Amino acid sequence: xxxxxxxxxxxxxxxxxxxxxxxxxxxxxxxxxxxxxxxxxxxxxxxxxxxxxxxxxxxxxxxxxxxxxxxxxxxxxxxxxxxxxxxxxxxxxxxxxxxxxxxxxxxxxxxxxxxxxxxxxxxxxxxxxxxxxxxxxxxxxxxxxxxxxxxxxxxxxxxxxxxxxxxxxxxxxxxxxxxxxxxxxxxxxxxxxxxxxxxxxxxxxxxxxxxxxxxxxxxxxxxxxxxxxxxxxxxxxxxxxxxxxxxxxxxxxxxxxxxxxxxxxxxxxxxxxxxxxxxxxxxxxxxxxxxxxxxxxxxxxxxxxxxxxxx
Amino acid sequence: xxxxxxxxxxxxxxxxxxxxxxxxxxxxxxxxxxxxxxxxxxxxxxxxxxxxxxxxxxxxxxxxxxxxxxxxxxxxxxxxxxxxxxxxxxxxxxxxxxxxxxxxxxxxxxxxxxxxxxxxxxxxxxxxxxxxxxxxxxxxxxxxxxxxxxxxxxxxxxxxxxxxxxxxxxxxxxxxxxxxxxxxxxxxxxxxxxxxxxxxxxxxxxxxxxxxxxxxxxxxxxxxxxxxxxxxxxxxxxxxxxxxxxxxxxxxxxxxxxxxxxxxxxxxxxxxxxxxxxxxxxxxxxxxxxxxxxxxxxxxxxxxxxxxxx
Numbered sequence: 001x002x003x004x005x006x007x008x009x010x011x012x013x014x015x016x017x018x019x020x021x022x023x024x025x026x027x028x029x030x031x032x033x034x035x036x037x038x039x040x041x042x043x044x045x046x047x048x049x050x051x052x053x054x055x056x057x058x059x060x061x062x063x064x065x066x067x068x069x070x071x072x073x074x075x076x077x078x079x080x081x082x083x084x085x086x087x088x089x090x091x092x093x094x095x096x097x098x099x100x101x102x103x104x105x106x107x108x109x110x111x112x113x114x115x116x117x118x119x120x121x122x123x124x125x126x127x128x129x130x131x132x133x134x135x136x137x138x139x140x141x142x143x144x145x146x147x148x149x150x151x152x153x154x155x156x157x158x159x160x161x162x163x164x165x166x167x168x169x170x171x172x173x174x175x176x177x178x179x180x181x182x183x184x185x186x187x188x189x190x191x192x193x194x195x196x197x198x199x200x201x202x203x204x205x206x207x208x209x210x211x212x213x214x215x216x217x218x219x220x221x222x223x224x225x226x227x228x229x230x231x232x233x234x235x236x237x238x239x240x241x242x243x244x245x246x247x248x249x250x251x252x253x254x255x256x257x258x259x260x261x262x263x264x265x266x267x268x269x270x271x272x273x274x275x276x277x278x279x280x281x282x283x284x285x286x287x288x289x290x291x292x293x294x295x296x297x298x299x300x301x302x303x304x305x306x307x308x309x310x311x
Numbered sequence: 312x313x314x315x316x317x318x319x320x321x322x323x324x325x326x327x328x329x330x331x332x333x334x335x336x337x338x339x340x341x342x343x344x345x346x347x348x349x350x351x352x353x354x355x356x357x358x359x360x361x362x363x364x365x366x367x368x369x370x371x372x373x374x375x376x377x378x379x380x381x382x383x384x385x386x387x388x389x390x391x392x393x394x395x396x397x398x399x400x401x402x403x404x405x406x407x408x409x410x411x412x413x414x415x416x417x418x419x420x421x422x423x424x425x426x427x428x429x430x431x432x433x434x435x436x437x438x439x440x441x442x443x444x445x446x447x448x449x450x451x452x453x454x455x456x457x458x459x460x461x462x463x464x465x466x467x468x469x470x471x472x473x474x475x476x477x478x479x480x481x482x483x484x485x486x487x488x489x490x491x492x493x494x495x496x497x498x499x500x501x502x503x504x505x506x507x508x509x510x511x512x513x514x515x516x517x518x519x520x521x522x523x524x525x526x527x528x529x530x531x532x533x534x535x536x537x538x539x540x541x542x543x544x545x546x547x548x549x550x551x552x553x554x555x556x557x558x559x560x561x562x563x564x565x566x567x568x569x570x571x572x573x574x575x576x577x578x579x580x581x582x583x584x585x586x587x588x589x590x591x592x593x594x595x596x597x598x599x600x601x602x603x604x605x606x607x608x609x610x611x612x613x614x615x616x617x618x619x620x621x
Contacts, residue, residue, distance in 0.1 A: 003415040014403070093399020097460065100363055100393035101416040102385050308365045 004111025035060035052143035055135035078165025079186040081116035084179035120162040167295035174299040197234035242284035313341035316499040321371035333523035346510035349520030392461025396472040417464040431459040451482030511610040535608030546579040551599035
């Protein structure tokens with residue numbers, strides 16, 4: 001498996017795909033950080049505790065935050081490094097040659113997946129590190145140890161999220177014979193989950209519990225609850241919630257209903273300690289890991305059991 | 312008797328109701344070039360895939376060098392090279408890098424692999440393009456690279472599935488020569504092809520598969536004797552007029568097995584190429600010799616006969 005892993009890794013690093021994506025992500029990150037730093041003054045008050053994390057979460061007047069950029073790009077990177085994993089080998093006639101070598105069949109799919117994951121991780125870590133370094137250089141406030149910990153967990157979380165999208169793309173590459181089809185399928189699913197899922201969640205919630213200006217607090221929370229529940233079908237929502245809780249410690253709860261009532265009661269939002277934030281995002285993390293594992297398991301089983309007739 | 316390399320016993324494969332290979336018994340020994348023939352869909356590729364352990368047989372067993380292909384596929388793949396019909400390489404790598412990857416997958420030590428790759432690229436005549444991108448190579452070159460690719464692991468057995476399809480005549484000669492030199496290095500070769508002339512040129516033994524059955528198997532001249540009958544050579548002489556006396560005198564020539572007359576044609580079957588003597592007899596008898604043709608057993612005739620029977 002090591003040979004497959006090494007070759008795939010070398011291929012990724014030499015590919016134009018990698019260079020383009022890396023430049024794109026890097027530019028977006030640097031740009032977003034820069035804009036954020038411009039507008040960070042407005043977001044930070046003397047009582048703000050986690051100034052450094054604000055680099056990643058503050059959005060400018062016209063531009064969204066670094067976090068938003070990353071949540072947009074991670075699925076694209078994951079899909080880009082996974083969508084043609086198996087079917088390109090098949091169409092190029094390499095698969096039959098590869099499978100007649102003395103390696104276990106799963107070494108092919110495992111090696112490819114791990115190589116993609118390695119590239120993805122390197123990209124995420126370097127982008128986060130560059131943004132952090134840039135921020136440190138400009139605002140001059142060093143991160144506290146808790147902030148560093150939160151950032152590390154955030155990076156790990158992002159890798160898991162990327163792994164899910166890659167697993168999904170690999171799944172399509174096992175099932176569809178053409179690389180174009182598997183890419184379109186992955187992108188379509190991403191667009192659906194990223195853009196439409198929240199709309200669908202809102203529509204379902206409004207159909208169940210219609211609200212207007214005169215609605216009671218109970219109605220509002222009920223509506224928000226349904227919306228949250230439906231939205232969590234999408235891993236995009238899960239990732240959004242998890243990263244928000246990690247990078248915005250003031251976020252006391254991921255339950256929209258609970259937040260509404262907290263705000264309504266006029267209580268102050270106090271930052272959660274690190275371990276409590278971790279506890280808060282744990283279900284989301286497990287959800288994404290489970291989704292990634294399911295996608296990978298299906299493609300693994302399909303690839304292993306596939307009978308080779310003529311290749 | 313050499314060492315048995317391939318042995319199948321009642322090998323059968325059924326794909327949802329359709330029997331692709333039916334009770335196949337193959338026995339191939341070391342150093343042979345075995346021509347594996349049969350129409351498309353006769354089950355040749357399925358047999359190869361079963362021998363490689365890539366497809367499970369429905370019943371029966373397949374063994375390569377004593378290893379069971381189904382139970383010990385890794386051991387089999389270590390000693391078997393497979394050149395598929397539509398072979399592909401990584402287009403963005405050079406021929407050398409492609410071979411290096413194969414060597415790595417076979418766990419060859421680095422230095423030994425480098426040396427072997429260099430030697431092989433020279434042997435298949437690709438040293439000049441070893442470091443060029445693969446997309447610049449012609450089809451014939453890629454096919455030769457395919458042969459180098461299976462040779463890298465120094466297999467005991469090589470499956471070549473249509474290695475000469477779509478290649479120019481010179482390229483075909485190169486590939487046939489490479490196959491012969493492989494066999495000289497004690498690599499057993501199973502050669503699948505529809506180019507019967509090429510098979511006849513290099514194969515020591517052939518097996519004809521039709522609808523999953525092995526309908527004929529053996530050295531070409533033995534098959535020829537069995538199917539076509541008579542001697543190895545068939546001479547067709549056209550004379551102005553044939554008379555029984557001439558036929559009798561030809562029959563007495565040593566080596567002639569059979570003479571038949573049909574109109575002005577004499578069909579003579581013999582062990583050697585006796586054209587000279589026969590021509591002399593015809594001319595001496597006072598008849599005119601209009602034309603003469605000689606034909607060896609052609610695999611094509613054998614093949615057509617068997618595939619028609621099946």
